[in-house]
Amino acid sequence: MRTFDGTDPERFIADFYISFTEELLSSDEEPAAIVDRYHTADVVEFADGHRIDRQKLIDHTRPVRKNRPTLRVEVHEAIADGDRIAARYTLHASQRGKNVSTEVYFFGRFTADGRLREANMLTRAVPTDDSTPGP
Numbered sequence: 001m002r003t004f005d006g007t008d009p010e011r012f013i014a015d016f017y018i019s020f021t022e023e024l025l026s027s028d029e030e031p032a033a034i035v036d037r038y039h040t041a042d043v044v045e046f047a048d049g050h051r052i053d054r055q056k057l058i059d060h061t062r063p064v065r066k067n068r069p070t071l072r073v074e075v076h077e078a079i080a081d082g083d084r085i086a087a088r089y090t091l092h093a094s095q096r097g098k099n100v101s102t103e104v105y106f107f108g109r110f111t112a113d114g115r116l117r118e119a120n121m122l123t124r125a126v127p128t129d130d131s132t133p134g135p
Helices: 009-026 031-038 054-067
Strands: 039-047 050-053 070-081 084-095 098-110 116-126
Touching (some): 009 031, 009 054, 009 070, 031 039, 031 054, 039 054
Antiparallel strands (some): 084 098
């Protein structure tokens, strides 16, 4: 995981989600330890109005590990100001032979060491060609 300070915000946000997912899928380590490397203990995310805290993030690791998605993050734009990043990106995922693309409008705060402290995300599904191999 990269530190937040001085990192290009487009590269940072893409690396954050890709490396978090890769660690979940490649490690036998307890999910809580991986979540804690990427998120503060008091993390709160709102995704399309749904509140997600640390425990819900940990709970979400089980289906991620079961479904074993491959991910690609296409960042369209991102800006940083202090500890905040605003970004618009498309998350391309492939799992079990199905491709899914989701456009994300992200507003978040990070610690200097790169952990997510707070996020608000709005998402929408975007068309994808399922005949195209995954990311």
